[in-house]
Amino acid sequence: MNYSQLHGLGRPDAAALRSGSAVFALAQKSKFNFIRAIVTAGVLALVGAARANDLPVLNSGHTDVGVNFEDGAWDLHVHAEEADLEFEPEHVVLEVAGHAVQKVSSDPRFDFLGAAGSPIWVLPAMEQHDLLFLGLGTEELAPGLFSKDTVTLTLKSVTGPGHFMLYHLDPLGNPVVSMNSRDGIDASDARSLTAGSHTHVHWAFSTPGQYRIGLQASGVLAATGETNTSDVAEYLFEVQYAPALSVTRKDTTTLAIEWLSREHHEYHLQSTTDLSSGEWVAHPGVDPVAGTGQFITLDVSLENRPRFFRLEIIEKDSQPMNAPIP
Amino acid sequence: MNKTVFFILVSAGLALAGAPRLRAQCYTFTHEHVDLLSVQFHAVSNSLSLMASDDDHGGAFYASNQCVVVCPESMKFALPAGTPMGNEGDPLWILPQNPYAGVPYVGVSAEPIAPGTFDDPLTIQLTRIEGPGHFLVWQTTGFGSFDLKMDTRDGIGSNDKLTPFVGAHEHHNWGFTTSGVYRVYFQASGRRPGQTTNIVSPETPFTFHILPLKPFEHWTATNWPCECDLTLIAPGADPDGDAGVNAIEYALGTDPKMAAGDAWPTVSLVTANGQAYGAMSYTRNKAATDCGYEVVAASSLFSTDWQTLTTVHETIHLGDTERITMRDTVPVGGGVQRFFRLRVRLAPPQPNTP
Numbered sequence: 001m002n003y004s005q006l007h008g009l010g011r012p013d014a015a016a017l018r019s020g021s022a023v024f025a026l027a028q029k030s031k032f033n034f035i036r037a038i039v040t041a042g043v044l045a046l047v048g049a050a051r052a053n054d055l056p057v058l059n060s061g062h063t064d065v066g067v068n069f070e071d072g073a074w075d076l077h078v079h080a081e082e083a084d085l086e087f088e089p090e091h092v093v094l095e096v097a098g099h100a101v102q103k104v105s106s107d108p109r110f111d112f113l114g115a116a117g118s119p120i121w122v123l124p125a126m127e128q129h130d131l132l133f134l135g136l137g138t139e140e141l142a143p144g145l146f147s148k149d150t151v152t153l154t155l156k157s158v159t160g161p162g163h164f165m166l167y168h169l170d171p172l173g174n175p176v177v178s179m180n181s182r183d184g185i186d187a188s189d190a191r192s193l194t195a196g197s198h199t200h201v202h203w204a205f206s207t208p209g210q211y212r213i214g215l216q217a218s219g220v221l222a223a224t225g226e227t228n229t230s231d232v233a234e235y236l237f238e239v240q241y242a243p244a245l246s247v248t249r250k251d252t253t254t255l256a257i258e259w260l261s262r263e264h265h266e267y268h269l270q271s272t273t274d275l276s277s278g279e280w281v282a283h284p285g286v287d288p289v290a291g292t293g294q295f296i297t298l299d300v301s302l303e304n305r306p307r308f309f310r311l312e313i314i315e316k317d318s319q320p321m322n323a324p325i326p
Numbered sequence: 327m328n329k330t331v332f333f334i335l336v337s338a339g340l341a342l343a344g345a346p347r348l349r350a351q352c353y354t355f356t357h358e359h360v361d362l363l364s365v366q367f368h369a370v371s372n373s374l375s376l377m378a379s380d381d382d383h384g385g386a387f388y389a390s391n392q393c394v395v396v397c398p399e400s401m402k403f404a405l406p407a408g409t410p411m412g413n414e415g416d417p418l419w420i421l422p423q424n425p426y427a428g429v430p431y432v433g434v435s436a437e438p439i440a441p442g443t444f445d446d447p448l449t450i451q452l453t454r455i456e457g458p459g460h461f462l463v464w465q466t467t468g469f470g471s472f473d474l475k476m477d478t479r480d481g482i483g484s485n486d487k488l489t490p491f492v493g494a495h496e497h498h499n500w501g502f503t504t505s506g507v508y509r510v511y512f513q514a515s516g517r518r519p520g521q522t523t524n525i526v527s528p529e530t531p532f533t534f535h536i537l538p539l540k541p542f543e544h545w546t547a548t549n550w551p552c553e554c555d556l557t558l559i560a561p562g563a564d565p566d567g568d569a570g571v572n573a574i575e576y577a578l579g580t581d582p583k584m585a586a587g588d589a590w591p592t593v594s595l596v597t598a599n600g601q602a603y604g605a606m607s608y609t610r611n612k613a614a615t616d617c618g619y620e621v622v623a624a625s626s627l628f629s630t631d632w633q634t635l636t637t638v639h640e641t642i643h644l645g646d647t648e649r650i651t652m653r654d655t656v657p658v659g660g661g662v663q664r665f666f667r668l669r670v671r672l673a674p675p676q677p678n679t680p
Contacts, residue, residue, distance in 0.1 A: 062494060082441070082493055105469030125423075126465055127494055129446075139381070171422045171499040172406055173470035196382050197359045199425050200497060 056087070057238070059095035060130065064137030064198055065235065067151060067217050074217050074230030079137055089215075089233040096121045096205060098242025100131055101260060103295060112177050113165060114206055118294055119260055121208065121239045125168055125200035134203055141195035146219035149196070155179040155189035156232045157214030162207025162239075166191060168200070182206070207293070208241040244295075245311065255300045257309060261291035268312040269298060275308045283309065352552035353393045354535075357428050358382040361435035361495055362395060362532060363450050363488070365514045367443060367525075374514045374527040376450070379435060391552050394533045395430050397421050397502065410474050411462055411501055419536045421500040423465055434488055435495035444492050444516040451515065452476045452486040453529050456556075457508030459536075462501040463488065479503075492516075500534075507543045508534040509554050541616045542672055545576050549583060561672055577619065577670040579611035579647040591621075591668045595658060596639050596651065602658045605639050606666040607651040618671035621652040627665050635666075 058080055066079040066086070078087040078094070100123060106116035113120045127133040136153065143149055158164045158181040166179035178191035178201070193199065205211060213236075218229040245259040261267060267289045272278035289296055300309070355362075355378075364379040364387070378388040397419050407414040425431040436448050455461050455478050463476035475498065476486040490496055502508060514527040531554040535547060542561070550559045558565040561573040568585035575582040580589045591608040606621045622632035639653040654664060 102468070107469055110469050124467065126467055127491065127496060129491065133494075143382075168424050169466040169470060170424065171420045171466060171501075172403065172409065173466040173472060175470065176424075194425055194427070197425055197431065198381075199431075200423075 055093050057093040057095050059132055062133045064135045066137045068140040076233035089235045094237045096123055096239040098240040101244050109175055112180055121205045123203040125202050135198050135200045137198040138193045138195050143196050147222050150192050151217055151219035153191050154216045155185055156216045160211030161209035165204040167202050205239045208239045211237040253302050256297050258297040261296045263291050263293045264316045265291035266314045271307050271309045273307055351392050353388055355395045355430045359431040361433040364435040367439050374525050376514050376527055376530040390530045390532050391554055394535055397536045399537045410472050419502040423497040423499045433495050433497050434490050436490040436492050437495050439492050441493045447489040447491050448516040450488040451513045452482055453513050454511035458506035459502055459504035463498045465498050502536045505536045505538055573670055573672045577614050577617045578609050593666055604654040604664045605651050608668050609647045609649050616673040620669040623654050623664055623666050
């Protein structure tokens with residue numbers, strides 16, 4: 001598991017790390033506008049490097065959104081399994097890396113994720129070493145406490161630049177959607193969980209940026225038959241942007257160059273015939289492309305080989321950034 | 327259709343004393359979250375093993391011959407078109423990758439192994455299967471695609487494997503093409519950093535009961551809930567050493583773990599139409615509905631022409647069993663010798679769906 005740290009401004013009284021040997025107070029947050037630090041460190045290094053105004057970031061390894069009820073009170077938290085660390089929901093950032101982006105399938109069963117071909121960032125239910133493996137855990141919930149040993153996790157709010165969807169796939173590949181903010185948020189945006197267990201789900205976001213996902217746990221107490229509901233806990237996600245640049249051979253004479261564009265950016269395809277000493281020039285016949293937030297594909301003729309390509313990305317009122325094409 | 331035929335000779339009345347085997351502790355997983363294939367590393371002996379870890383009960387460990395996983399009939403699916411698990415409409419019993427109420431949630435775990443102890447990933451190889459159908463393991467991923475990890479329909483090869491990360495765990499769908507008892511054999515292996523050879527676990531069988539069980543499977547599972555040793559539980563095995571193999575004990579309703587001869591078929595003389603006939607009496611287990619019974623008679627023990635007796639002389643109902651007497655076709659007298667024997671035919675498991 002790797003942590004990096006996130007700097008921000010916010011409540012000064014919050015302790016982010018609740019378990020483990022280290023006792024330190026950190027983790028203030030800003031309402032929005034997290035600023036990412038460059039530091040990437042292991043757990044011990046994180047503890048050692050902890051300082052005010054840092055929020056730890058989880059970006060890999062098995063981690064659960066944990067739901068517990070003890071001594072008459074709900075406890076919604078984040079549990080990093082491998083390091084066995086627990087965090088308050090608002091005091092840790094759950095990272096959705098840029099390479100988690102995919103294109104929404106044209107399979108109509110996945111319409112709930114958005115239009116076919118549009119970008120969707122997914123933390124998947126199957127572990128990938130380079131992505132956070134985020135599950136739902138109720139291991140600490142004592143059996144018998146709740147009727148039918150079942151509690152419900154309900155989506156209450158999504159604050160962020162896009163939509164949030166929580167779903168899983170059944171054994172035959174059908175999506176089972178538990179939460180979807182695209183069609184509004186109501187009581188149907190809920191996932192039931194069995195006490196003493198855990199499960200893995202897909203966490204999907206439609207747009208890069210920072211999100212606060214408000215979740216609320218509830219259950220019918222077996223002893224009283226009354227429904228008990230937690231406060232809303234806000235979980236912090238940072239969905240990152242990456243150009244996701246790819247080159248594929250479309251046919252014998254055409255290359256398809258594709259990337260994920262951003263709004264307020266302009267893209268210039270450049271090429272050269274000599275990588276070591278050649279001069280990069282605007283590729284003949286290809287006009288600059290305005291970013292849309294969607295995937296953009298340019299078909300490029302393969303004449304005059306060898307030829308190398310790069311994409312110049314111009315941000316409004318900003319210096320150009322060059323991303324070489326592999 | 328091939329049938330396995332078991333004979334019992336009426337003269338084989340002498341029972342060998344066989345000590346009944348103690349039943350090992352056996353836990354039946356019916357709804358729990360169980361990491362069935364949990365890879366264990368034993369540093370002292372530098373060895374790997376596979377055990378079941380019951381996540382619902384504090385990670386209690388069970389040896390593979392101490393537990394059984396039950397898949398209820400409610401998890402029988404008809405496959406839709408376009409899956410790699412079979413043709414549209416084919417039945418498949420599935421232990422799913424997501425929790426379902428009342429269904430075991432079966433995982434694979436390398437969590438007990440500390441990161442850095444082994445190179446990533448470990449391998450859990452499918453090595454063998456005993457059961458009436460085929461076995462498949464897959465995950466549904468992405469936009470409804472299928473990642474097929476194990477599939478016995480094309481045989482078992484080195485590609486029938488899982489590759490869990492060290493320290494991690496994962497969930498899959500476990501599919502069975504027909505109901506019945508399956509024993510699936512796995513072997514874990516891994517390489518320690520800097521080494522050039524793998525550490526390989528013993529081949530370890532895990533038992534699945536895919537419901538409904540056929541009557542003989544149910545009888546076997548009742549008598550040996552967790553046992554995988556075919557020298558004890560196969561239809562032709564005789565673990566109590568009383569000369570009655572399991573199929574015979576099943577057919578006659580006797581205890582396969584207790585040597586006993588008093589329930590074997592007997593021969594007597596009966597009278598019908600003023601004449602005396604030889605007859606064979608046997609006890610039938612009424613629950614053994616997948617069993618065929620046939621009393622045959624011949625004039626020589628070495629005859630190649632055993633005649634099937636079809637005349638039921640008497641049936642006595644005895645609760646779970648009944649005592650049936652079959653009468654010979656040849657009256658006694660005239661110095662004729664007659665030999666009788668009982669044939670028991672166990673219906674084979676249903677063939678796999680082609």
